[in-house]
Amino acid sequence: MWKVIPTCIPKKTTGKKSFSNHDKSVANNFNEFFTAVGSITVMKIKSLAKENNYTPSQLPPVPTSYTESDQFTFQPVECSLVEYIVKSMPDNKATGIDKVPTRVIKDCLPVIAPWITSS
Numbered sequence: 255m256w257k258v259i260p261t262c263i264p265k266k267t268t269g270k271k272s273f274s275n276h277d278k279s280v281a282n283n284f285n286e287f288f289t290a291v292g293s294i295t296v297m298k299i300k301s302l303a304k305e306n307n308y309t310p311s312q313l314p315p316v317p318t319s320y321t322e323s324d325q326f327t328f329q330p331v332e333c334s335l336v337e338y339i340v341k342s343m344p345d346n347k348a349t350g351i352d353k354v355p356t357r358v359i360k361d362c363l364p365v366i367a368p369w370i371t372s373s
Contacts, residue, residue, distance in 0.1 A: 281326045292317075330372035337367055 303310060340363050343356050359366075 285325060331370075333367045333371040336371050337363060340367075 302308075340359060343360070345356050345360070347356060349355050
């Protein structure tokens, strides 16, 4: 099964990336990505099971449908919690996909924390 999973993850595109700052659009993009990974994985696992004459004792569960409002929600987070977490991040670790160094995030924390938290 673990050999199948990496082949199910969509390949990176080589074209220019475009990002949306619209919350609903971002949430829908995440939803599309992860549901595609799940569907592809199920198809490949079934194919692999058939190829190896494996009959599962029970069929996989049918995915539950949820309303859009139930699919993705944010919970309020206190500013002090974000400050604590960011301040505890080591400065020497690799940056994330945005390539913003941890030191820059820490230096900007007093300005950005209120905008990304509930207080």
